[in-house]
Amino acid sequence: MRNDKNKESVGIVTPATCVINEPLSLDSGETLESYEICYETYGTLNSARTNAVLICHALSGDHHAAGYNRIDDRKPGWWDNCIGPNRPLDTNKFFVVCPNNLGGCGGSTGPLSKNPSSGKCYGPDFPIVTVRDWVESQARLADELRIESWAAVMGGSLGGMQALQWSVAYPNRVRNAIVIAAASKLSTQNIAFNEISRQAILADPNFNNGHYNEKNTTPTDGLKLARMIGHMTYLSDDGLRAKFGRERTDKNTSFSFGAEFEVESYLQYQGDAFVNRFDANTYLLMTRALDYFDPAQNHGDDLRKTMASASARFLVVSFSSDWRFSPARSREIVRSLLYSNKDVSYCEIESEFGHDSFLLPIPDYHQILTKYFQGICT
Amino acid sequence: MRNDKNKESVGIVTPATCVINEPLSLDSGETLESYEICYETYGTLNSARTNAVLICHALSGDHHAAGYNRIDDRKPGWWDNCIGPNRPLDTNKFFVVCPNNLGGCGGSTGPLSKNPSSGKCYGPDFPIVTVRDWVESQARLADELRIESWAAVMGGSLGGMQALQWSVAYPNRVRNAIVIAAASKLSTQNIAFNEISRQAILADPNFNNGHYNEKNTTPTDGLKLARMIGHMTYLSDDGLRAKFGRERTDKNTSFSFGAEFEVESYLQYQGDAFVNRFDANTYLLMTRALDYFDPAQNHGDDLRKTMASASARFLVVSFSSDWRFSPARSREIVRSLLYSNKDVSYCEIESEFGHDSFLLPIPDYHQILTKYFQGICT
Numbered sequence: 099m100r101n102d103k104n105k106e107s108v109g110i111v112t113p114a115t116c117v118i119n120e121p122l123s124l125d126s127g128e129t130l131e132s133y134e135i136c137y138e139t140y141g142t143l144n145s146a147r148t149n150a151v152l153i154c155h156a157l158s159g160d161h162h163a164a165g166y167n168r169i170d171d172r173k174p175g176w177w178d179n180c181i182g183p184n185r186p187l188d189t190n191k192f193f194v195v196c197p198n199n200l201g202g203c204g205g206s207t208g209p210l211s212k213n214p215s216s217g218k219c220y221g222p223d224f225p226i227v228t229v230r231d232w233v234e235s236q237a238r239l240a241d242e243l244r245i246e247s248w249a250a251v252m253g254g255s256l257g258g259m260q261a262l263q264w265s266v267a268y269p270n271r272v273r274n275a276i277v278i279a280a281a282s283k284l285s286t287q288n289i290a291f292n293e294i295s296r297q298a299i300l301a302d303p304n305f306n307n308g309h310y311n312e313k314n315t316t317p318t319d320g321l322k323l324a325r326m327i328g329h330m331t332y333l334s335d336d337g338l339r340a341k342f343g344r345e346r347t348d349k350n351t352s353f354s355f356g357a358e359f360e361v362e363s364y365l366q367y368q369g370d371a372f373v374n375r376f377d378a379n380t381y382l383l384m385t386r387a388l389d390y391f392d393p394a395q396n397h398g399d400d401l402r403k404t405m406a407s408a409s410a411r412f413l414v415v416s417f418s419s420d421w422r423f424s425p426a427r428s429r430e431i432v433r434s435l436l437y438s439n440k441d442v443s444y445c446e447i448e449s450e451f452g453h454d455s456f457l458l459p460i461p462d463y464h465q466i467l468t469k470y471f472q473g474i475c476t
Numbered sequence: 477m478r479n480d481k482n483k484e485s486v487g488i489v490t491p492a493t494c495v496i497n498e499p500l501s502l503d504s505g506e507t508l509e510s511y512e513i514c515y516e517t518y519g520t521l522n523s524a525r526t527n528a529v530l531i532c533h534a535l536s537g538d539h540h541a542a543g544y545n546r547i548d549d550r551k552p553g554w555w556d557n558c559i560g561p562n563r564p565l566d567t568n569k570f571f572v573v574c575p576n577n578l579g580g581c582g583g584s585t586g587p588l589s590k591n592p593s594s595g596k597c598y599g600p601d602f603p604i605v606t607v608r609d610w611v612e613s614q615a616r617l618a619d620e621l622r623i624e625s626w627a628a629v630m631g632g633s634l635g636g637m638q639a640l641q642w643s644v645a646y647p648n649r650v651r652n653a654i655v656i657a658a659a660s661k662l663s664t665q666n667i668a669f670n671e672i673s674r675q676a677i678l679a680d681p682n683f684n685n686g687h688y689n690e691k692n693t694t695p696t697d698g699l700k701l702a703r704m705i706g707h708m709t710y711l712s713d714d715g716l717r718a719k720f721g722r723e724r725t726d727k728n729t730s731f732s733f734g735a736e737f738e739v740e741s742y743l744q745y746q747g748d749a750f751v752n753r754f755d756a757n758t759y760l761l762m763t764r765a766l767d768y769f770d771p772a773q774n775h776g777d778d779l780r781k782t783m784a785s786a787s788a789r790f791l792v793v794s795f796s797s798d799w800r801f802s803p804a805r806s807r808e809i810v811r812s813l814l815y816s817n818k819d820v821s822y823c824e825i826e827s828e829f830g831h832d833s834f835l836l837p838i839p840d841y842h843q844i845l846t847k848y849f850q851g852i853c854t
Binding site for chain 2: 125126127207225226283284285286287289290291293294296297299300301302303319320322323325326333335339341342343344347351354355357358359361362365366367369378384386389390421
């Protein structure tokens with residue numbers, strides 16, 4: 099039914115799980131002896147195995163990027179407008195792989211998984227993972243899928259950071275890196291907002307030091323607050339003004355602290371929806387991975403030296419109203435690549451939708467992705 | 477002793493309290509039968525009573541704007557760098573009055589005061605007050621002090637909103653309105669951040685629906701979070717980068733959720749310091765007063781019509797990196813004033829310190845204030 103209504107959707111997809119028994123040494127010094135990666139694929143791998151595209155998800159994303167998991171799903175995957183037959187990332191041409199990151203709550207090994215050493219779920223004992231760790235685990239997944247090199251690795255926000263990391267960690271395995279609404283490291287302001295979000299979770303009495311599942315509690319209030327804070331940084335001042343202005347839920351002033359302005363009610367809705375689908379320990383891990391990402395750190399803080407080892411072609415995209423990862427942050431990446439004579443295209447898209455723009459079907463943006471993917475040889 | 481070390485400080489000041497027994501009808505429809513306003517004064521009222529300047533405080537401010545209350549105070553009042561002998565607001569020339577707003581927690585009647593109808597402290601039963609209510613109560617204070625007209629009413633942020641309101645509510649009682657880092661109404665984004673701050677307080681189990689004093693609890697975590705969120709909106713991305721960058725508290729990565737980046741530790745310090753001096757119910761009230769302020773609402777959303785009744789001269793000041801109340805918001809005010817042929821000077825000060833700039837002794841800014849006050853006839 100969905101296939102009829104959405105002719106260009108990939109339709110019904112079923113996630114797969116890859117069990118990797120090779121130990122993974124993490125940046126933290128800890129080791130995962132074995133782990134599972136939950137992933138979805140769209141399209142068909144060609145016989146030469148050269149048409150695979152890796153999609154890396156952002157903070158609150160997962161492996162379900164496109165299509166529907168069940169016939170009665172009300173919403174498709176988070177990047178469905180971008181991935182499908184005749185969509186910018188055309189699944190008639192490409193084989194798309196989207197894994198859930200380690201530490202996630204979508205099915206890959208993470209805080210909700212059973213800790214083999216205790217027999218209970220990991221909870222807060224799941225080790226802190228980094229962007230590098232994710233790329234390593236994704237490389238093991240690629241090995242299992244016998245994908246020697248990706249036609250492209252693509253992601254927005256934290257996903258774009260993974261695409262960057264892939265390009266320098268495995269230059270021979272990435273032919274194109276598509277880095278959207280990202281940065282080579284968080285700004286102080288970014289870290290500060292992450293910290294406030296974490297404090298909201300950590301301060302929730304139902305958090306129980308992360309052992310909330312064992313205690314049968316859920317740090318709903320803290321996670322909701324964290325999401326509301328994060329969500330605000332995804333939207334622009336202008337976009338919010340255009341969408342909600344100072345509209346009231348009721349024409350009379352309540353003189354109370356209930357949700358009186360439309361934007362208050364919207365934020366609460368966003369927060370409530372999030373706590374039903376996301377895990378607080380994962381939220382903590384994901385924000386810390388963002389904080390820690392800084393590939394230039396081991397190259398004397400010189401991003402040009404960091405990117406020198408890359409051999410991919412790059413497409414870097416930013417959005418005019420994105421103040422979380424502003425166009426200036428993308429231009430830093432572009433300048434570093436140009437300095438090393440890398441092949442890089444850059445586009446700043448006019449949009450009032452802030453950081454969230456990368457998820458939206460903005461015509462200029464989708465046209466650029468379409469053309470770029472059309473130019474990729476498989 | 478302080479006077480020796482700070483030759484231009486107003487020195488030791490003692491707050492005064494004005495008891496007003498005339499009932500105050502509030503915007504909410506409620507009435508305060510009587511109330512107290514705690515205030516400080518600096519300088520000397522001249523015999524013609526024409527040299528008085530009213531300072532209106534912002535969200536977290538109070539009546540203690542300048543000098544020291546005790547000889548061993550470590551810090552002076554919040555606008556001490558601006559107010560004093562030979563300072564921009566020169567107390568050799570002017571008599572400065574700074575009241576704590578109704579609903580505040582600095583000594584004026586507010587949630588911490590005794591509710592005459594119950595004999596217990598008001599707590600959450602203190603009525604929601606508005607900028608208009610504050611100006612009315614300040615006008616009663618002016619009556620008591622026998623100040624018929626203010627040489628100037630000045631404030632930054634929420635204080636600037638009060639100066640605006642004074643200029644239209646009492647055009648004959650304000651000769652100069654100095655509106656700094658303010659806006660004629662909150663943007664959607666401003667309201668959203670206020671809402672998140674309130675949710676942080678309301679969700680704290682120690683908040684007890686505002687009856688925390690009776691229950692002997694304190695919503696420390698919620699108020700701390702609220703302050704951290706607010707504080708982030710006072711600072712600019714560039715300012716934070718210059719001050720903290722990605723500096724660590726320890727050179728080794730902790731792989732934990734402790735305060736690892738300097739900015740995290742700074743934010744926590746700011747939050748902790750705030751909860752020791754501020755009341756959660758007051759925080760809720762103050763943010764709501766900000767949300768509700770919209771003097772153009774009763775003039776068909778036309779700020780030009782709103783400002784038409786003003787007769788003061790205006791000085792409007794904004795700061796380049798202020799994204800809470802950006803220069804664009806100040807320019808809206810200026811345009812409305814120009815439209816009605818008001819006498820208005822406007823200055824956008826280059827500063828990387830964001831909204832907080834209005835509290836800082838930035839040379840260009842202080843020079844403009846100095847010159848402006850020198851030009852005021854008393």
